[in-house]
Amino acid sequence: MDARNTVADTAGRHGREITLRGLALGAVITVAFMAANVYMGLKTGMTFSSSIPAALLSMGALRFVGGGILENNIVQTQASAAGTLCNVILVLPGLVLIGTWHGFPFWETSLVCLVGGWLGVAFSIPLRRALVTGSNLPYPEGIAAAEVLRAGHTEEGRGGLSTLLAAAAGSGIVAFLTNGLRVLADGVLTAFSVGGAAFSIGSGFSLALIGVGYLVGIGACLALLTGVVIAWGFLVPLLTAFGSSAGSNPGEAAQAVWSGQVRLVGAGIIAVGGFWTVAALARPILASIKAAASAAGRPARDLPRQERDLPILWVGLGALALSVPLAGLFLRFSVEAGLGGVAAVGVTAACVLFCLVFGAAMAAVCGYLAGLLGSSTSPISGIGILAAMVGAIAVPLVLGTTASPDLQRFGMAAVLLAASVVVTASSIANDNLQDLKTGQLVDATPWRQQAVLLLGVAVGSLVIVPLLSLLYSAYGFVGALPRPDMDPREALAVPQAALVTQITQGIVHATLPWPMLLLGGLIGLAAVWLEVRLKRRGFSFPALTVGIGMYLPLSVEMTIGLGGLLGFLCERALRRRDPSALEPSRRRGVLIASGLLVGESFVGVGLAAIDAATGRTGSLSLASAMGGSTALWLGLAVFALGLGAIASALMRPHTN
Numbered sequence: 068m069d070a071r072n073t074v075a076d077t078a079g080r081h082g083r084e085i086t087l088r089g090l091a092l093g094a095v096i097t098v099a100f101m102a103a104n105v106y107m108g109l110k111t112g113m114t115f116s117s118s119i120p121a122a123l124l125s126m127g128a129l130r131f132v133g134g135g136i137l138e139n140n141i142v143q144t145q146a147s148a149a150g151t152l153c154n155v156i157l158v159l160p161g162l163v164l165i166g167t168w169h170g171f172p173f174w175e176t177s178l179v180c181l182v183g184g185w186l187g188v189a190f191s192i193p194l195r196r197a198l199v200t201g202s203n204l205p206y207p208e209g210i211a212a213a214e215v216l217r218a219g220h221t222e223e224g225r226g227g228l229s230t231l232l233a234a235a236a237g238s239g240i241v242a243f244l245t246n247g248l249r250v251l252a253d254g255v256l257t258a259f260s261v262g263g264a265a266f267s268i269g270s271g272f273s274l275a276l277i278g279v280g281y282l283v284g285i286g287a288c289l290a291l292l293t294g295v296v297i298a299w300g301f302l303v304p305l306l307t308a309f310g311s312s313a314g315s316n317p318g319e320a321a322q323a324v325w326s327g328q329v330r331l332v333g334a335g336i337i338a339v340g341g342f343w344t345v346a347a348l349a350r351p352i353l354a355s356i357k358a359a360a361s362a363a364g365r366p367a368r369d370l371p372r373q374e375r376d377l378p379i380l381w382v383g384l385g386a387l388a389l390s391v392p393l394a395g396l397f398l399r400f401s402v403e404a405g406l407g408g409v410a411a412v413g414v415t416a417a418c419v420l421f422c423l424v425f426g427a428a429m430a431a432v433c434g435y436l437a438g439l440l441g442s443s444t445s446p447i448s449g450i451g452i453l454a455a456m457v458g459a460i461a462v463p464l465v466l467g468t469t470a471s472p473d474l475q476r477f478g479m480a481a482v483l484l485a486a487s488v489v490v491t492a493s494s495i496a497n498d499n500l501q502d503l504k505t506g507q508l509v510d511a512t513p514w515r516q517q518a519v520l521l522l523g524v525a526v527g528s529l530v531i532v533p534l535l536s537l538l539y540s541a542y543g544f545v546g547a548l549p550r551p552d553m554d555p556r557e558a559l560a561v562p563q564a565a566l567v568t569q570i571t572q573g574i575v576h577a578t579l580p581w582p583m584l585l586l587g588g589l590i591g592l593a594a595v596w597l598e599v600r601l602k603r604r605g606f607s608f609p610a611l612t613v614g615i616g617m618y619l620p621l622s623v624e625m626t627i628g629l630g631g632l633l634g635f636l637c638e639r640a641l642r643r644r645d646p647s648a649l650e651p652s653r654r655r656g657v658l659i660a661s662g663l664l665v666g667e668s669f670v671g672v673g674l675a676a677i678d679a680a681t682g683r684t685g686s687l688s689l690a691s692a693m694g695g696s697t698a699l700w701l702g703l704a705v706f707a708l709g710l711g712a713i714a715s716a717l718m719r720p721h722t723n
Contacts, residue, residue: 084137084515092128093145093519096121097526100149103668105534107275108156109544109559110671117150118143118212118502120661123231126216136216140509143212144502144516148523151498152184152491153531157451159487160561161568163539164547167480171535175396177528179484182393183491184524186422188517189386190430191496192376195513199503200374204438209504214654216509230655230716234662235669237712238274241705242667245272247674249690252702254622258318264304265317265324270629271622272706275667277713278660280630286607288631290594294333294616295624297590302329325621328583330566331573333617335587336594337449338456340611343595373507377514386423393488394419400484404477417465418485425454426489430496437497438504447494448563449611454489455567458482459574479571486567495524541678557685562619587614630660633710637717645720652717659716 100117125134125142159179162168198204245251256269280288299321306324307317376382397418401411429450462478499520506516543549543558545565573579594610601608616624634656641648678686690698 083135084141084512085519086138086141088132089125089129089134089138089142090145090519090522092125093121093142093523094526096124096142096146097149097523098530099669100146100665101153101527101530102534103665103671104150104153105156105531106538106671107664107668108153109160109535109538109561118147118208118498118505119215119657120231120665121146121149122212122215123658123661136509137511139216140506140511141515141519143216144506145519145523145526147498147502148184148495148520148527151494152180152524152527154447154494155180155183155487155491155531156535156561157448157563158455158483158490158567160535160544160564161483161571162480163544164561164565164568165476165479165483165572166547167476170539170549171532173532175400176532176535178392178396179487180491180528180531181525182389182396183422183426183488184495184528185521186386186389186426186488187430187492187495187497188499188520188524189382189389190427190492191434191499192382192517193379194431194434194496194500195376195503196374198434198438198500199507204435206438206501206504209437209501210508212501212505213508215658216505231658231662231665234278234659235666236662237709238278238663238666239670240666241274241709242670243674244705245702246671247687249685249688250698250701251705252699254626255699255703256318256622258316258321260307260317260320261304262308264308265321266304267299267318267321267621269622270625272702273623273626273667274663274706274709274713276623276626277630277633277710278663280627280632281634281656281660283627283631284607285631285635287609287612288628288635290608290610290612291616291619291624291631292628293594294336294613295621295628297613298325298329298333298617299621302332328580329617331570331580331583332587332590333614334452334566334570335584335589336591336614336617337452337587337611338584339588339591340449340595340609340614342453343591343610372512373510375512375514377517390419390423393422397481397484400481401477404480405473406477414465414481417461418481421458421461421485422488422492425457426492429454429489429493433493433497434500437501447490447497448615450493451486451490451563451567452570454486455482455571456574458485459571462575475575479568479575482571482575483568495520554685560620587617629710633714634717637714641718648720652719655719656717659713663713 096117100121104117122139122143125139125146128134129139129142159171159176163170199206241251245253252272254269254271254273256267258265258267260266283291303321303324306328307320310324394415397415398411401414406414433447433450459479459482462475462482466474466478499517502516502520503513505511506513538559540549543553543555544561545555545558548555548558570579591610591614594608594613598608598610619627637656638649638652641652674687
């Protein structure tokens with residue numbers, strides 16, 4: 068059968084792929100999920116994959132007009148950019164934290180996202196044949212999205228949409244009562260001291276974070292909780308007992324030691340885990356590129372429709388062409404900082420080269436990890452930290468060892484800007500290969516998916532700046548408030564950006580407490596050894612996640628860990644009672660978890676819009692009418708009811 072007959076046959080069985088209505092719907096979903104992810108990422112440092120909920124929304128919207136599985140796949144591919152493009156927030160807010168930016172300038176921020184995202188698509192296309200169609204990588208989220216798409220043409224699929232929307236409604240109501248009216252507490256956190264050592268324990272009451280824990284899985288959650296135990300069970304007590312903070316308020320002492328020292332130990336673990344990942348994947352990545360280059364030499368007409376990528380020559384020329392606006396971005400950035408012509412050109416060339424070379428390597432690593440771990444659990448945070456560390460170490464080589472304080476500050480800003488491009492490219496490469504796996508399973512055309520992902524990146528890059536500006540204006544960031552009258556307790560944590568900035572400043576100013584990083588390196592080596600040993604026995608224990616568990620806020624980590632534990636216990640009980648119900652329960656769990664994330668995130672963005680319009684935070688708060696203990700007990704009760712409802716849904720018997 069020739070290619071034209073294959074296309075006609077597919078169109079007859081599954082309908083068209085790219086349609087105007089599908090592109091419009093994909094753009095709308097991209098905007099909606101971009102808002103949810105930006106809010107959740109700035110608040111907790113965690114984002115979620117939007118592919119599955121986008122597929123469900125697409126099926127619900129297009130089923131009345133005869134939308135087929137391929138059209139729905141195109142919509143979820145386009146909208147998936149929302150779940151990954153916003154990973155730029157893992158680094159870019161650092162420019163605000165160091166005072167270089169006092170907000171998010173539209174064109175500069177959009178250009179970082181657009182160029183970085185398009186480079187990510189270009190970097191990942193040569194890897195498709197070897198990493199997707201020619202490998203046995205599991206691609207958990209890609210396979211799950213394909214199952215959802217297939218189910219969308221059955222009654223089970225319609226029920227799945229109802230499940231997701233019900234979970235989103237419940238989570239949204241709880242979030243409104245918690246963060247809007249504030250009649251429910253958002254968590255419990257207490258601290259105490261024993262012999263001068265400060266201890267802090269607690270947990271949040273966020274249903275969205277329970278969903279994150281379920282999606283991450285028990286292996287990553289155990290690694291996360293291992294980091295919690297090391298940080299809060301050992302390092303914080305030891306450092307407070309023998310440090311200058313001994314004798315002060317236990318809660319304040321614990322937080323100060325954690326933010327100033329312990330998080331750097333986590334960064335050391337992440338650095339070791341990241342370099343280990345790069346070394347372990349060097350051979351398969353090189354083999355993938357070689358196989359892709361060999362396949363690209365065949366004429367497109369000789370390839371079946373399911374094997375056609377965007378022409379590799381166009382991809383290469385496009386990647387080179389993107390270096391032009393990238394150079395313009397860094398050149399303008401350098402000139403505005405006061406650098407002369409030759410110096411500005413030198414810095415620009417170094418930054419562009421770094422983005423292309425280091426970005427391509429990290430995009431390949433993330434693409435491979437997408438197949439191993441899935442998009443949601445790929446260590447994009449570690450990529451940002453590695454990029455910032457390598458860039459900061461190179462600053463003295465580019466600007467000289469006797470640079471003035473202003474020049475050093477510019478060097479830090481340039482590193483953060485370049486690292487933002489690398490993180491964006493890596494995230495989109497990660498997402499593209501996951502989407503292409505979904506497309507392979509539903510018989511889609513690769514080049515069409517790649518083209519609409521480019522469109523999704525373009526839409527997202529225009530939307531992300533107003534969202535960032537809205538949230539920054541409404542809440543501010545910890546350490547950078549836009550107005551002096553704002554409540555610092557309401558500020559968004561931006562944990563990864565804060566850590567990346569701290570590391571960059573420490574390296575450039577030669578003030579980084581290297582003993583903390585070296586300790587993290589040693590713990591990272593032990594974690595890598597444990598990861599390798601457990602992997603041989605079939606257990607997942609990602610070393611990078613141990614480091615992540617040391618720099619996310621305690622309330623966030625504990626809630627995520629509780630979500631993973633809940634999913635594990637329910638699955639274990641089902642395996643004993645009715646093994647045939649495991650897979651339906653897992654699919655239902657993915658839908659519930661996605662709904663929990665969507666509901667709380669949408670409410671958060673809506674509340675931010677209200678606060679920005681009124682000019683004050685907590686504008687809907689009724690907290691003054693309630694006692695703190697009442698809100699705490701009500702919050703705990705509602706949280707417990709939510710956990711019970713989730714467990715009940717996961718344990719529901721499977722009906723054929």
